[in-house]
Amino acid sequence: MTAIALSSSSAPPLNKYLASTEKKTRDKAIKTLSVFLSDESRDEVPQSEMIRLWKGIFYCFWMSDKPLVQQALASELAELILTTTNMSSALSFLNGFWKTIVREWNGIDRLRLDKYLMLVRRFVNVSLRFLMQHGWDSKICQEYNNILTHQGGPLCPSDGRVSVGLVYHVTDVYLEELDKSHRSSTQDAPKPVPLALILSPFFNLAAQTPLGTTYKHLQTSLFEPLLSSCSLQEASSEEEEDKDELRARKRRRVESSSSDIYASIISNACLDDASAEAKLPSNALRRRILRRLFEVASHAETRDANRRKIYALCNAEHDDDDLSEE
Template sequence: MTAIASSSNAAPPLSKYLASTEKKTRDKAIKTLSVFLSDESRDEIPKFEMTKLWKGIFYCFWMSDKPLVQQALASELADLVLTTPNTSSALSFLNGFWETVVREWNGIDRLRLDKYLMLVRRFVNVSFRLLLRNDWDLKTCQDYNAILTNEGGPLCPTDGRVSVGLVYHIADVYLEELEKVLRSSDTDTSKPVPLVTLLSPFFILAARTPLGTTFNHLQSSLIEPLLSSYEDDPRARKRRRVDTSSQDTYPSILSNACLDDASVEVKLSTNLLRKKILRRLFEVASHAETRDANRRKLYALWKAEKEDDDVSDEE
């Protein structure tokens, strides 16, 4: 087999080896890539090289078969993010992933869809691990949010290429994967997770999406379960017909969250954080960029949740 090597300090291993029909060649290419990314002395990969690299990685995963092989490869690919010692380079690698997923998603056939859903879940998880490694640094969180919401990102409200199914899946797994990361970390000594900062891409998408179905999915799968988990009074949750068992769904998030900036904020009580999340939704609804139909829905959601808080206080 031809030796796999990088021809330049800035250029990653050739993508043709990653997309080889031979599993041994693909496996060796991934290991070579891991060594390349872990080199602290290398230059940052140029965007056009990153695009080529990720096309090769995407089809490397495309060629993988058998569930256990796919699971192992998905974890190995996601862990490449943490192999990269420089945060800027790691974010660039994540940006390459999301742009490739958005570009290629509609071409994934039904038989391969499940494994790509798993891959997306792994990358949502490793993104949180990268942010945790940086102590939830505000700028790093904002830079990652920009990757998600800018043109080419999976949560961009104006990019017509983004598959609705991809948006739904990210919304479905986002809080689950954040909970897993917090549960597996030393949350007693780490800085609090800036919950609203991490969720701002979804709030922006809810405000600006032209699709009513997308708004409804974000509300039912992410926003309402989150608010419900912060509801102290289970009777209020029953009035809204929310699953009362969901209060235990995100215990690590509930006990280790602040609002926006982990470097200056402390962990907030569940009741106070819930009120601040509601306030932030109200503020997002009032933005000039918010679509009128979405503004009405956000105000209605805010009003219903606020009224439940008031009734709970009276009771």
């Protein structure tokens, strides 16, 4: 096969190579895409072209049929985020990924579902590493949050195309992959994780989702484990804490492993701005997260049924603190 070239006018031919039935052809197309995205001399890739490229990438992954090949390709695709030199193109690449996943998710058959679940997990992990690599810059974090929550994003509460199964999976893996990305950091003194900023798409989804089952999953799979982990970290640092209270805190833990999974981020987190805020003790972090949930519940656009549920969660968790006060 002749060398594969990619320019602004050659995305459709590259798509043909990406979706080829021959693995060698697909591999060459991925290498061409990698070289293209890492070329510092190139301008931002237009979103329309990125969406066309992702159509080919999706079917390139569809064609991978052996576990080790799937794992390697999932990692290689996700790592393209970190090697894309143009910031706007990196975000465009992420936007193309999520729009394609949302659009194609319901068409994934049962036999292929596991590998796409893995692909989503890889992209969540590398996306968070990308944000950490850029010092949790507030503007970049917000741009990524917008990708997740706007039309075509997996956490958009008003987009009826988004599969509930996809929402559940992203919710299930997000904190785990955030903690993994932080623990794997090679930075000598990484900036604190702006936890409320990073989780704001989930707060907003909890406030606005029309599905009671989705709200329940967010509460039981993300909010409660996070709050319980903060409580357990606080309890472990207080040697004189009453044993009955410690047992009560442990009973609130959703899974026994959650405190270990989230320990890295809980011990090095702030609320919104990694550049201006110091990391918070776990008890203060827990209070601030609850306060942020309380504030989100009070917004005018929050659904009444969801507002009541969030207030109930805050009332059950706040340990007599007045969350309405700063």
